[in-house]
Amino acid sequence: xxxxxxxxxxxxxxxxxxxxxxxxxxxxxxxxxxxxxxxxxxxxxxxxxxxxxxxxxxxxxxxxxxxxxxxxxxxxxxxxxxxxxxxxxxxxxxxxxxxxxxxxxxxxxxxxxxxxxxxxxxxxxxxxxxxxxxxxxxxxxxxxxxxxxxxxxxxxxxxxxxxxxxxxxxxxxxxxxxxxxxxxxxxxxxxxxxxxxxxxxxxxxxxxxxxxxxxxxxxxxxxxxxxxxxxxxxxxxxxxxxxxxxxxxxxxxxxxxxx
Amino acid sequence: xxxxxxxxxxxxxxxxxxxxxxxxxxxxxxxxxxxxxxxxxxxxxxxxxxxxxxxxxxxxxxxxxxxxxxxxxxxxxxxxxxxxxxxxxxxxxxxxxxxxxxxxxxxxxxxxxxxxxxxxxxxxxxxxxxxxxxxxxxxxxxxxxxxxxxxxxxxxxxxxxxxxxxxxxxxxxxxxxxxxxxxxxxxxxxxxxxxxxxxxxxxxxxxxxxxxxxxxxxxxxxxxxxxxxxxxxxxxxxxxxxxxxxxxxxxxxxxxxxxxxxxxxxxxxxxxxxxxxxxxxxxxxxxxxxxxxxxxxxxxxxxxxxxxxxxxxxxxxxxxxxxxxxxxxxxxxxxxxxxxxxxxxxxxxxxxxxxx
Amino acid sequence: xxxxxxxxxxxxxxxxxxxxxxxxxxxxxxxxxxxxxxxxxxxxxxxxxxxxxxxxxxxxxxxxxxxxxxxxxxxxxxxxxxxxxxxxxxxxxxxxxxxxxxxxxxxxxxxxxxxxxxxxxxxxxxxxxxxxxxxxxxxxxxxxxxxxxxxxxxxxxxxxxxxxxxxxxxxxxxxxxxxxxxxxxxxxxxxxxxxxxxxxxxxxxxxxxxxxxxxxxxxxxxxxxxxxxxxxxxxxxxxxxxxxxxxxxxxxxxxxxxxxxxxxxxxxxxxxxxxxxxxxxxxxxxxxxxxxxxxxxxxxxxxxxxxxxxxxxxxxxxxxxx
Numbered sequence: 001x002x003x004x005x006x007x008x009x010x011x012x013x014x015x016x017x018x019x020x021x022x023x024x025x026x027x028x029x030x031x032x033x034x035x036x037x038x039x040x041x042x043x044x045x046x047x048x049x050x051x052x053x054x055x056x057x058x059x060x061x062x063x064x065x066x067x068x069x070x071x072x073x074x075x076x077x078x079x080x081x082x083x084x085x086x087x088x089x090x091x092x093x094x095x096x097x098x099x100x101x102x103x104x105x106x107x108x109x110x111x112x113x114x115x116x117x118x119x120x121x122x123x124x125x126x127x128x129x130x131x132x133x134x135x136x137x138x139x140x141x142x143x144x145x146x147x148x149x150x151x152x153x154x155x156x157x158x159x160x161x162x163x164x165x166x167x168x169x170x171x172x173x174x175x176x177x178x179x180x181x182x183x184x185x186x187x188x189x190x191x192x193x194x195x196x197x198x199x200x201x202x203x204x205x206x207x208x209x210x211x212x213x214x215x216x217x218x219x220x221x222x223x224x225x226x227x228x229x230x231x232x233x234x235x236x237x238x239x240x241x242x243x244x245x246x247x248x249x250x251x252x253x254x255x256x257x258x259x
Numbered sequence: 260x261x262x263x264x265x266x267x268x269x270x271x272x273x274x275x276x277x278x279x280x281x282x283x284x285x286x287x288x289x290x291x292x293x294x295x296x297x298x299x300x301x302x303x304x305x306x307x308x309x310x311x312x313x314x315x316x317x318x319x320x321x322x323x324x325x326x327x328x329x330x331x332x333x334x335x336x337x338x339x340x341x342x343x344x345x346x347x348x349x350x351x352x353x354x355x356x357x358x359x360x361x362x363x364x365x366x367x368x369x370x371x372x373x374x375x376x377x378x379x380x381x382x383x384x385x386x387x388x389x390x391x392x393x394x395x396x397x398x399x400x401x402x403x404x405x406x407x408x409x410x411x412x413x414x415x416x417x418x419x420x421x422x423x424x425x426x427x428x429x430x431x432x433x434x435x436x437x438x439x440x441x442x443x444x445x446x447x448x449x450x451x452x453x454x455x456x457x458x459x460x461x462x463x464x465x466x467x468x469x470x471x472x473x474x475x476x477x478x479x480x481x482x483x484x485x486x487x488x489x490x491x492x493x494x495x496x497x498x499x500x501x502x503x504x505x506x507x508x509x510x511x512x513x514x515x516x517x518x519x520x521x522x523x524x525x526x527x528x529x530x531x532x533x534x535x536x537x538x539x540x541x542x543x544x545x546x547x548x549x550x551x552x553x554x555x556x557x558x559x560x561x562x563x564x565x566x567x568x569x570x571x572x573x574x575x576x577x578x579x580x581x582x583x584x585x586x587x588x589x590x591x592x593x594x595x596x597x598x599x600x601x602x603x604x605x606x607x608x609x610x611x612x613x614x615x
Numbered sequence: 616x617x618x619x620x621x622x623x624x625x626x627x628x629x630x631x632x633x634x635x636x637x638x639x640x641x642x643x644x645x646x647x648x649x650x651x652x653x654x655x656x657x658x659x660x661x662x663x664x665x666x667x668x669x670x671x672x673x674x675x676x677x678x679x680x681x682x683x684x685x686x687x688x689x690x691x692x693x694x695x696x697x698x699x700x701x702x703x704x705x706x707x708x709x710x711x712x713x714x715x716x717x718x719x720x721x722x723x724x725x726x727x728x729x730x731x732x733x734x735x736x737x738x739x740x741x742x743x744x745x746x747x748x749x750x751x752x753x754x755x756x757x758x759x760x761x762x763x764x765x766x767x768x769x770x771x772x773x774x775x776x777x778x779x780x781x782x783x784x785x786x787x788x789x790x791x792x793x794x795x796x797x798x799x800x801x802x803x804x805x806x807x808x809x810x811x812x813x814x815x816x817x818x819x820x821x822x823x824x825x826x827x828x829x830x831x832x833x834x835x836x837x838x839x840x841x842x843x844x845x846x847x848x849x850x851x852x853x854x855x856x857x858x859x860x861x862x863x864x865x866x867x868x869x870x871x872x873x874x875x876x877x878x879x880x881x882x883x884x885x886x887x888x889x890x891x892x893x894x895x896x897x898x899x900x901x902x903x904x905x906x907x908x909x910x911x912x913x914x915x916x917x918x919x920x921x922x923x924x925x926x927x928x929x930x931x932x933x934x935x936x937x
Binding site for chain 3: 329330332333336337339340341343344346347348350351353354357358412413414415416417419420421423424425430431433434437438439440441442443444445446447448449451452454455456458459463477480484508509510511513514534535537538539540541544545566569570573581584585588591592595596599
Binding site for chain 1: 501
């Protein structure tokens with residue numbers, strides 16, 4: 001059920017300012033695609049256009065075409081709310097809902113949408129999602145406790161469980177480990193490996209080792225110059241990218257000579 | 260900027276008063292004042308005033324001798340500020356003490372369960388007023404409830420508009436400005452509005468509880484909007500994004516995520532707003548009037564409310580009237596304080612959890 | 616209200632015909648409309664307050680001069696006298712309240728140990744919560760009576776000043792006492808705002824002053840006050856707004872007539888607009904009702920002006936700091 005994403009000629013604007021220019025790529029189904037690049041190059045902004053989350057920011061708009069398994073995300077008849085159900089997202093900082101228990105946090109996507117379900121069905125979703133996020137064994141005895149009481153890494157895995165509970169086809173992750181310690185980061189990375197059997201995963205990261213460890217394909221974003229829009233420099237299988245990149249600037253960035 | 264005087268001496272420990280100096284000065288000042296009081300037969304008030312004055316003057320004087328002019332000025336200001344603090348406590352303590360000492364004897368069960376209608380006393384065969392404030396309690400409850408029912412939805416939805424939809428557009432700016440203007444409406448003007456509105460529709464002489472509710476909501480709405488706005492802005496955008504990313508429409512995000520997260524603050528704000536309007540007198544006096552009997556219909560006829568009860572009992576200028584006024588005042592203060600305290604406790608319990 | 620989402624378990628096409636997006640859009644649309652409507656209600660209400668007072672009060676501006684007698688012979692003379700009383704009482708209140716409020720705010724923000732400052736701030740907030748009718752009762756029945764000796768002393772020793780010309784009122788219920796009660800009601804407002812403003816002084820400025828060898832008072836004078844000036848002005852203006860509009864505390868404490876007198880301790884006192892309304896709103900004469908509404912309109916505009924200036928000053932200060 002995971003789906004591939006085709007991106008053609010995407011430009012992103014904030015008001016009059018062109019933030020990202022001319023992106024073309026094909027994101028493979030059931031694989032992990034990583035976006036790397038210096039700060040402010042538009043990789044997070046681009047990630048958000050994949051589930052129309054950029055529309056939350058006033059003045060942001062997109063030109064071009066993004067299709068998920070042949071369906072245009074930006075067709076006027078498409079409800080962004082539907083898009084977000086199909087393309088889930090995990091954020092930079094763990095953000096469980098403070099008013100909800102662990103159990104309710106996992107079910108948030110269903111409950112907030114007033115979906116009625118039986119207790120047994122709900123229990124099943126919770127267990128399946130928490131197991132899917134490698135969190136079940138740690139929290140199964142305290143499902144009624146507030147989600148804010150968990151550690152940072154556990155909170156982030158709770159957020160992943162929450163995202164997969166609504167059975168999306170694609171999972172976007174915006175620097176999911178940047179607020180976590182190394183041990184929690186390792187746990188999340190293991191999880192990403194497991195999740196890719198079932199989902200198409202796109203991850204933005206600042207950490208090149210992480211990109212090399214978890215991803216199958218990598219896209220390198222860069223700015224042409226300060227004040228210029230960001231653009232996709234290179235999109236290649238991760239192995240090639242980290243051993244024999246096409247572009248010089250990619251090599252410079254990966255080897256740490258700039259950025 | 261002025262340059263500070265250079266210190267003549269280079270020794271760090273040149274002329275400095277000991278740490279206990281202020282206490283010593285206080286002790287000496289009040290001892291001196293006490294001596295004078297004993298000799299001249301003063302009461303407690305001149306004793307405290309003279310003692311305080313001696314202390315306020317004595318401290319900088321001593322400092323001027325031992326330390327320097329700048330230090331003396333500093334000591335003077337410090338003494339004056341402490342004195343100002345002490346003086347401001349006087350009316351508060353005095354007021355609370357008077358209300359309690361005069362109010363407690365006036366309150367008993369019959370005070371709470373009777374209205375002021377005159378009835379024939381079978382024992383004496385004379386007409387006797389009920390002598391209680393049951394009707395005022397019921398009236399205050401209903402009128403305030405009416406105000407809450409009107410102002411909470413309007414206030415909250417306005418706050419939602421300002422925070423979630425209006426993102427600083429023109430309408431939002433105008434509404435913010437008008438809410439500021441509303442904060443400054445004199446309460447009696449709010450009462451006149453209620454009166455003018457209803458006399459225009461129902462004719463001269465109309466008095467209803469709901470008129471008071473409308474007048475009070477005019478005073479309540481700005482507080483509700485302000486606190487609601489403040490609290491919803493405190494909800495991190497992370498949570499809204501998390502909800503949108505789960506495919507939750509905006510309005511459900513507001514109802515199920517933003518409001519529950521801000522609930523403690525919102526409820527606190529509403530309770531503080533209630534505690535503010537529940538003691539309002541002028542608008543109710545003008546718009547609702549006064550009554551002797553229980554009237555539990557907000558939409559017909561005059562109603563008694565607690566503040567107006569205090570006011571009318573006071574203006575009878577009889578010993579019984581004064582006693583009832585003090586009794587009413589004590590009950591009103593207790594209600595207001597309980598609301599305030601409850602608001603604070605709620606805000607403590609629901610304080611934004613910062614755990615991460 | 617409730618919209619049932621499509622079954623998430625089964626894989627459905629993203630686009631479900633031309634109305635796919637409308638289901639959720641409708642809930643959002645309705646909700647945002649209600650929110651906007653509430654905002655507009657406030658707008659309309661405030662306009663209504665103005666319009667109603669205007670419609671009902673307008674005839675008062677040109678009312679028969681007969682009804683203003685004996686105190687004056689025209690509406691403007693009448694309202695002028697009331698405005699004088701309103702302002703006079705408010706000025707007395709502010710003269711007392713402002714120094715105390717500043718001192719108290721400094722006490723809480725810079726002078727008192729933390730252990731004392733927090734409860735004091737709380738107590739001051741409680742003072743703000745005491746209903747005005749209780750202040751009025753206390754002012755008239757307790758403060759006025761107890762202050763008689765002081766007022767008599769003013770009469771005897773300062774009688775050469777127009778303010779204390781006397782003869783001292785036998786009940787003590789004078790505009791001076793009304794002013795004191797108003798002052799006590801204003802102190803919490805002014806203190807609360809000033810305390811906020813004082814404590815927002817950048818620590819760097821304060822530490823710079825202390826590091827230069829300034830005493831605490833010099834630090835306050837050269838670092839805290841300049842930074843807080845506009846906030847302090849705004850606080851005083853908001854206190855003034857409260858004092859101008861207060862009704863019960865004034866009308867219960869003193870009996871008054873629309874006259875102009877500077878004498879603060881006699882038994883004839885200048886009425887304020889608000890207390891005058893409270894005293895006469897029961898009048899049978901419809902023309903008097905109209906005149907009272909007209910004076911209410913004047914009061915509204917007057918306090919609006921004061922609040923507006925306060926906000927302008929505060930806003931300018933904020934901009935100046937950035």
